[in-house]
Amino acid sequence: EAGVAQSPRYKIIEKRQSVAFWCNPISGHATLYWYQQILGQGPKLLIQFQNNGVVDDSQLPKDRFSAERLKGVDSTLKIQPAKLEDSAVYLCASSLVGGPSHGYTFGSGTRLTVV
Amino acid sequence: EDKVVQSPLSLVVHEGDTVTLNCSYEVTNFRSLLWYKQEKKAPTFLFMLTSSGIEKKSGRLSSILDKKELFSILNITATQTGDSAVYLCAVKVSGGATNKLIFGTGTLLAVQP
Incomplete structure (x- = not known):
């Protein structure tokens, strides 16, 4: 099966x-996650969708971060305006509802550098 | 607050050595514990553990969970340079209708030739 696709791979912004x-998650995976991984730290969950509904966004800085999952498939994560501390790798993951026995499948991530 | 702690933070060994990585946790609504290997960006799945005392094994890697003492270990025998990576421990917790993974900070393993 195709994996979780993310783009862009790298982004540098001011x-x-x-x-x-x-x-773009794995076809048929109802649950989608966005994680933020700052250098030297483990991934931190930002937001979790089940189909196109948000089920957990308790750690999403809602004053600057937003996310949507249209039609329960693709998702976009937006940061506006970016801060220096937002520099991190943003990982998307997907799973079947409840999670498969092997955990979640992660995409390759987007490395964001804010200068 | 749910917490997952890994030790050591980093480790340098020589090829052929055996290493043990540690993961302890304090969470509510524990479901399972997972180990991932992260070489570049995407963590790749290694093991999922749900029951105490049952060792999971894959080649030179093995892992076990102790739900009474709230920890897990990941063993790597006869290490190779290709084992160099960050090893992440994550605990799956349930909250209402959802499950989520809480990650530790990882252990950076460097295997020298």
Whole structure:
């Protein structure tokens, strides 16, 4: 099966600019996750969708981050305006409802550098 | 607050050595514990553990969970340079209708020839 697709692979922006990331999960996976991984840290969950509904966005900085999942398939994560501390790898993952026995399938991520 | 702690933070060994990576956790609504290997960007799945005392094994890697003492270990025997990576421990917790993974900070393993 095709994996989780993310784009772009890399993005460099200046602080206060806007940026958007795109994720296409594995076909049939109802649950989609966005994680933020700052250098030297483990991934931190930003938002979780089940189909096109948000089920957990408790750690999403909602003053600057937003995410949507149209039609329960693709998802976009947006940052507006970006801050220096947003520099990180943004990982998208998907799973069947409840999670398969092997956990979640991650995309290759988008490395964001804010200068 | 749910917490997953890994140790050591980093480790340098020589090829052929055996290493043990540790993961302890304090969470509510524990479902399972997972180990991932992260070489570049995407973490790749290694093991999922749900029951205490049952060792999971894949080649030179093995892992076990202790749900009483709230920890897990990941063993790698006869290490190779290709084992160099960050090893992430994650705990799956349930909250209402959802499950989510809480990650530790990872252990950076460097295997020298």
